[in-house]
Structures are given as C-alpha cells and as structure tokens.
Amino acid sequence: MTRAAERALLAVPRLRLGTMPTPLQPAPNLSRAAGVEIWLKRDDLTGLALGGNKVRAVEYLLAEATASGADCLVTGAGPQSNWAAIAALAARRCGLDVFLVFYGQPMRPTGNLLLDHLAGADVRFTGDLDRASVDRGIDALTAELAAAGRRPCAAPRGGATGLGSLGYVNATLELRGQLEGADLNPATLWLATGSCGTQAGLVAGARWLLPGYAVVGVTVSRPVDECVKRISGLVTEAAVRLGLSADSVGTDADIIVHDGFAGPGYGKPSPGGEAAARVVARSEGVLLDPVFGAKAMAALLDAARAGRAAGPVVFLVSGGAPTLFAGATAL
Ligand SMILES: *Cc1c(COP(=O)(O)O)cnc(C)c1O
Secondary structure, X not given: OHHHHHHHHHHOXXXXXXXXXXXXXXOHHHHHHHOOOEEEXXXXXXXXXXXXXXXXXXXXXXXXXXXXXXXXXXXXXXXXXXXXXXXXXXXXXXXOEEEEEEOOOOOOOOHHHHHHHHOOOXXXXXXXXXXXXXXXXXXXXXXXXXXXXXXXXXXXXXXXXXXXXXXXXXHHHHHHHHHHHOOOOXXXXXXXXXXXXXXXXXXXHHHHOOOOOEEXXXXXXXXXXXXHHHHHHHHHHHXXXXXXXXXXXXXXXXXXXEOOOOOOOOOOOOHHHHHHHHHXXXXXXXXXXXXXXXXXXXXXXXXXXXXXXXXXXXEEEOEOHHHHHOHHHOO
C-alpha cells in the first residue's frame, strides 16, 4: 500500500513553485512553557508569496490548470484570504490572469488584499457577507469568462479539492524522513483547520504513507461534524486521484477535529489565540497568524496544560503572516 500510494503520488504532475522541504525544528523554550515536547513544521517558510500551507495545494492545482490550457484563474474567499493572495501570485508566475471573488464590501487594501492588488488581480466583491456568495460568484464569473472566449480555470475557496490535498499527502513524505531523522516516531501533528484540504492531505498521508502518525485539527470556522464530512470526502477524492482502490481508503476513526477555539468567529482574533501567539513569538521567535495558527496553538497549549497532549507533538506553522498587518480588519 505504502509503495503503491507513494508511486502514484509522485506520478501526479506538480509545479515546483515553493521552497520545500521546509524545516522541522525543535522548540525547546515553547516545550518548557507547555510542559510537552513540541517541534515546529515551518510551512510558513514555503517561500512563494510570503509562504504558507496554500503553496503546497497550488503546486498541484496550477499544474493541472496550465496543462489543460487555461489562460486565467478564477477563485475567491474573504478579502484577507491567504489562499487568494498565494493563488494569485502563483498564477501570475505561470502566466495566467487572475480573477478574485470576495464576500463583503470593498475595503482598504491592507494585508493580503494589498498582495492581490500587487499581483494585478481583477478583484470583485459580492456585496454579501455570506461566504457561500463567493462560490456562486466564482461559478458565474467562470461562465461569463468562458462565454467571452477565455479559458478559465476555477478553484474553490481554500483550494480545497482532492487534487489540492495531494500537497499535504506529499508533505507527509517529507515529514516521514524528518521524523525518522529526529527519532520522533510516533508523533502527533496539530494544525489549524479551515477549508479542510490541509487536514485531509495529512490524514490521507498518515493512512497511506506514515503509519503510527496521528493528526489533530483545530477548527477555526466550521462545526466539527462538517469538518469531518469534508475531510472524509476530500480523502476519498485524493484516493481517486491516486487511483487507489475504495477499500484502501480507510475508515474515518482517525479524523480528529477539536472545537471551542474559534473565539468570536472566523477571521476575528481571539484573546486565547493572541496570548498563544505571544508565547510562541517570545519563546521561539516564530510568528503565528491570528486567524488560524494562533487559535490552533491556543488549543494545543490548553490540552497540554490539562495533560491531554501526549508528546512529541509537531505543530504545523501554516503561514498567514500578511494578516498580522491587516489589523482589526482581519475579516
Ligand atoms: C488556509 C489556512 C489554514 C487552514 O488550511 P485549510 O486547508 O483551509 O484547512 C491554516 N493556516 C493558514 C495560515 C491558512 O491560510
């Protein structure tokens, strides 16, 4: 199984847009503060467009888009989306025009929205705070562009598709070597979960490539049952992409998602998250973003304090630095 999945994964076209492998580094000061051994997987250092987890997804999505002859990318999210900025800059590097659909109203270009403008993206707002308005907007704009003779490639919010998830199946290959090298097997990996593509890739990788490895997601937006359903679906989609048989997909017993750390809501900083981000900045000099990483770290520190986080723990630093500079406009 491991060999077959690995061979199938390595055969899927991927553009090398990021700087991988990213470091897995010890966090001795943070470990002391938390009372559990913590290592940091530095996916804030994936390079492209200030780095972050979305770089791994975009490498697969744009490989397919460019191979299919697309001449523009249509995607979207919220105006401070890390995904949108990374996708826009990556698409530019591949010679594609970029159209971004955001929920809400036009706002001052700070943080990621500034990067979208720098990328020369055609930015549109739905005028509706409902996040699903973005999905309808992407569909409508894609149809409009196609009718006008363009060859658009549409990607959903977060790049969360079976194909995009392969980025983190691939990351488990990277981790496998790093964990063996540091004698950290078995370990538990903690991460923030939003659109679920990252956790889906890690769960699939843990099932198919890295036995004994546990993955714990902390939701920052969706209810737990919705996350589990999305992750399960994305793992199945990823299996189809790799040509794996249905019975090799596995059961969902290993899809673990914690909630209770979203604070006042998606995109809004939480006091617990801000406190956790301060601990990490002051102990390790590493920056966590307020929307994802800070809240996941708050959950990990809470579990460690309660004796519910067995070490060694690997914490995925997933990027999002631009939102640190978007101030109170994080949404
Ligand atoms: C998108 C994102 C996440 C969550 O990843 P999903 O694949 O959407 O679940 C975590 N951290 C950062 C910084 C992100 O931009």
